[in-house]
Amino acid sequence: MIADVSTAVVTGGGHGIGRSLCRRLHRDGVRVVVVDIDAEAAARVAAEIDGVSICADVGDEVQVTEAIDTVEKDVGPIDLFISNAGVGFGDADDYAASAGGGMHSVADRWEACWRVNVMAHVYAARSLVPRMVARGGGYLVNVASAAGLLAQIGDAAYTATKHAAVGFAESLAITHGDNGVRVSVVCPQAVATRMIGIEDDSGSLEGGFGGNEIDGILSADEVADRVVAGVAEGRFLILTHPQVSTYVQRKAADHDRWISGMQRFRRRLGGDGQ
Ligand SMILES: NC(=O)c1ccc[n+]([C@@H]2O[C@H](COP(=O)([O-])OP(=O)(O)OC[C@H]3O[C@@H](n4cnc5c(N)ncnc54)[C@H](O)[C@@H]3O)[C@@H](O)[C@H]2O)c1
Secondary structure, three states: OOOOOOEEEEEOOOOHHHHHHHHHHHHOOOEEEEEEOOHHHHHHHHHHOOOEEEEOOOOOHHHHHHHHHHHHHHOOOOOEEEEOOOOOOOOHHHOOOOOOOOEOOEOOHHHHHHHHHHHHHHHHHHHHHHHHHHHOOEEEEEEOOHHHOOOOOOOHHHHHHHHHHHHHHHHHHHHHHHHOEEEEEEOOOOEOOHHHOOOOOOOOOOOOOOHHHOOOOEOHHHHHHHHHHHHHOOOOEEOOOOHHHHHHHHHHHOHHHHHHHHHHHHHHOOOOOO
């Protein structure tokens, strides 16, 4: 239960972690606005939780600003904004700087990752921080990834943009803490959603999809509960998977050793054919 939150917005609320966050916040009595590029999914979740849905591409500043304006006008002041929508595609042809494919309205994977994983957080803050400062407070929660503290093997664009998301959240917290704007950044490891190829994204680990073979995997519902607990405690860094703290300490203690270890891990995964 998060104090002083009546109205919340969750981006990427149509599926996965975002949907579980919408459900959890609704159970806590929060009025939830579900924002997603997938209009049907957003409407489905909103209907389930007696909320409101908005179809928007968070990689487009005009759409983010319009969505925020609409909520503030029609629903009420936004107390909590969770920038959760994210994308990842994997390196093309095994080259870390490669790009290719396409998604939504943007032409390549790097561009999509920058817009959705980083700029969406900037657009939301650009519109909301002045309002929150004027009202004396508010809460911004940005969902990054453990890849933003460590690395996602086989996805340089995801790794780089999630690091940027963590850096942006740090800057927000440092600059606006004195204005009453609270900031959290969420850095999960594996979560059972479509993002990691699990089509049965019901939110729980029940159902025998086979995903529990992935080390340390959590359900989206469990992650949502841990995020809400972290926000309620006012934590900046929310590590839904506690082992990430150990990995981050090892990386900080000896960066070169950490790179060697990750190279070995990549070989074990068969990433370079050795
Ligand atoms: N699943 C994991 O293992 C994992 C691990 C660490 C971090 N994360 C992060 O958690 C967040 C949620 O991921 P998930 O696993 O629930 O993924 P998901 O693919 O199940 O859900 C992502 C949601 O975001 C929406 N979305 C994508 N692009 C959008 C856009 N441009 N505008 C609006 N909505 C958009 C999708 O339609 C979908 O509903 C992401 O930021 C992801 O990077 C996931």
